[in-house]
Amino acid sequence: MHWKSLTYFGDSMLLIPTAVIIALILPWKSDNRLTVLYWLVAFGLAGLTVSISKILFLGFGIGSARFNFTGFSGHSAMSATLWPVMLWLISGRWSLPGRVIAIAVGYLIPLMVGFSRLVIHAHSRSEVATGLLLGFTLSTAFLISQRRTTLKGFSWPQIGAALVVPFILMSHGRVATTQQFLERVSASLAGMEKPYTRADLFRQ
Secondary structure (H helix, E strand, O other), X not given: OOHHHHHHHHOHHHHHHHHHHHHHHHHHHEOOOOHHHHHHHHXXXXXXXXXXXXXXXXXXXXXXXXXXXXXXXXXXXXXXXXHHHHHHHHOOOOOHHHHHHHHHHHHHHHHHHHXXXXXXXXXXXXXXXXXXXXXXXXXXXXXXXXXXXXXOOOOHHHHHHHHHHHHHHHHHOOOXXXXXXXXXXXXXXXXXXXXXXXXXXXXX
């Protein structure tokens, strides 16, 4: 399996535009006016929490050598927040078995993304596990809040239109420079020339 291709399902270059697409579609497909607000809060909290955890380590060395933890895995957290909601939205008018399978796939994708982060040695187990826990908590809370929401169905052309941007982004394979941005911000906030690294954590 091409693990770097799989890990792209958790990359911000793919997820942020997809999250925007979801936000644009929800007012059209949901009978609950607050659905889009709940979605923006859930996805925003995921990004904010991941960013704060990384800044705390990169700028101030706050982490755990015992658990090999330098911050939540962003790929794991963001994918676990987005894909269950995306599949819930697309399968809104499917039969119950179809919806269950679709949403289950939405939960499976982040698990595979998290595993891919371990395989390519991008994160430790604690970072992936906590990232998945964060994301699944937010997406599940969103889905529970929408249990009485009625969704309009998607035609197959509409599904294709909703997925065209994600597919284009995946075909280009450009990755986000979020980590580098956070490193610069963290070093600037802490007044350092360069951010902390995992090696620094274990030297402490």
